[in-house]
Amino acid sequence: MSADAIVLGAGIIGVSTAVHLAKRGKSVVLVDRRGPGEETSYGNAGLIQREGVVPYGFPQQIGMILRYALNNRIDAHYHLSAVPSVAKFLAKYWRNSNVSRHQVIAKAYAPLIEHSISEHDALIREADCEHLIKKDGWTEAFRTQAKQDAEVREAERLKREYDLNFKVLDARQLAEKEPHLSNDFVGGLTWVEPWSVLDPHALTMAYVKLLERLGxxxxxxxxxxxxxxxxxxxxxxxxxxxxxxxxxxALGPWSDTVTAPLGYRFLVGVKRGYHMHYGTRDNKVLNGWTMDAERGYFLAPMNQGIRLTTGAEFALRDAPKTPVQLERAEAVARTIFPLGERLDREPWMGARPCTPDMMPIIGKAPRHDGLWFAFGHSHHGLTLGPVTGRLIAEAICGEKPFMDASAYRPERFAI
Incomplete structure (x- = not known):
């Protein structure tokens, strides 16, 4: 067979890229060892995070780092045996997360996030899958007033600098929004602009069907x-x-299996994550996507059940599952919401590809004609799929890019 373009990797990034190429009249073949959307794109919190202009950084406070070192948290876990292998990545990640550098990175990263809703909206309409989308934001629930006050101050800064909208909830307003949560929370903060996805895998498959309709x-x-x-x-x-x-x-955490033999050496780390779906007891309902802010886990009411997602596990990409974070999170979640039985046979695990500067790699390979990179999206693969796909397709087709993508070029690394 012959085609104009091959896209390697059928996660949300690869699928979106293939769609945008096909929309421009290119003959496209999408290739993956598994079915579309069955790897990292399958298991996420299901958010198109319009508020996510500040990438997730590495803690800078010594006290917080020491608490993480105890390795007993929900939001982060590590394999001691993997530390030597990931130390170089973590060191650069830590340096890029200092306050001044992190602010510079956020300014460069924000334009991608700014277009996340509008670019998904265009594909969602064309793919006729509006039924998979909710447009009522997501909520952080706080156990202490100090935590709420700190997060509200940060939200106010983001509103000033990036025009992001939010609502502050007191305990009564949070209870009205989520009447079946426990009274452990003093209030909340709702980010109103993000969209949530009732079934991330189904969204990816809807985009695949759109690709097929386009040829x-x-x-x-x-x-x-x-x-x-x-x-x-x-x-x-x-x-x-x-x-x-x-x-x-567009192979996510497996991109090095192709880029390395071609002579490219990217320092890409992996943050693994887990999820499990649950029923509910006594016909109780969780109305919206909710984060237990101090504990660091998400509860998301999806089509498959209530999805509980964990934070980041620093481990070798292909190491066996160790879902200890999920066990910890489930124990806490059952105290604040009447979760029922587990609905999955075993915990799901995925691997997020992360660069040390927290921004994706998007653009043409420096030393090869016709070779393009689209990976390293960390926690925002679902959010940035259509944005990335459009940027790559415009570059391949010689169009003027709809936004400046120079901050994400591969050349920023010593390759």
Missing amino acids: GRFVRGDATTLVRTGAGWRVTTDEGTIEAKDVVI
């Missing part, structure tokens, strides 16, 4: 078989070899 194809194949040809690139799939002038690497 694109999905096939299973092995991205590591990618080789250069005289005219471009070739990859082997279950349906034979495919050749194309352009190829996009």
Whole structure:
């Protein structure tokens, strides 16, 4: 087979990229070893985070770092055996998270986030999947007044600098919003602009169907078989070899399996995460996406049940599951909401690809024609899928980009 473009990786980033290429008249083949959206794009909190202009940084306070070192928290966990392997990434991540550098990064990162809702909205309408979307934001619930006051101050800063909107809730207003939460909380803060997704996998599949209506194809194949040809690139799939002038690497945490053999060395770390779905007891209802702010876990009322998601686990990408954070989170969550039985056979685990400067890698490969990178989106893969896809498609097609993407170029790393 031949095509104009091959997209390697059928998560939300790769699928969105393939859709945008097909919208521009390109013949596109989307390739993955598994079905679309079955890796990291499957298991997330289901938020299109319009408020997420400040990337998740590494703690700077010594006291907080020491508390994390005890390795008994919900929001972060690490494998001691993995520390030597991830130390270089963590050191650079920590340096980039200092206050002054973090603010500079947020300014560069914010334009991507700014377009997250509008770019998803365009694809959602074309894919006819509005039924998967809720547009009522998400809520942080606070156990202490000190925590609420600190987060409100930060929200006020973000409103001044980035025009983000929020509502502060006292205990009564939070109880009206979520009447079946316990009374452990003194109040909350609702970010009103983000959208939530009732089934992230179904959203990805809706975009795949849109791709197929536009003439694109999905096939299973092995991205590591990618080789250069005289005219471009070739990859082997279950349906034979495919050749194309352009190829996009959108393999998330597995991107190095293709970029490294081509001579590119990106320092990309992995934050693993877990989720489990639950029923509810006594017909109780969770109305909206809710974060237990001090404990660091999410409860999200999705189509499959209430999804409980954990924070970050620092481990080797392919190490066996260790869902200790999920066990800790479930024990706490059951004290604040009447969760019922587990609905999944076992905890789900995914791996988020993270760069040390917390921004994705988007753009043309410096040393190869027709090779494009679109990975490293950390916690915001779902949020930034359509934005990234449009930027890559515009670059491949020689169009003027709808926003400046120079801050995310691969050349910012020593490669």
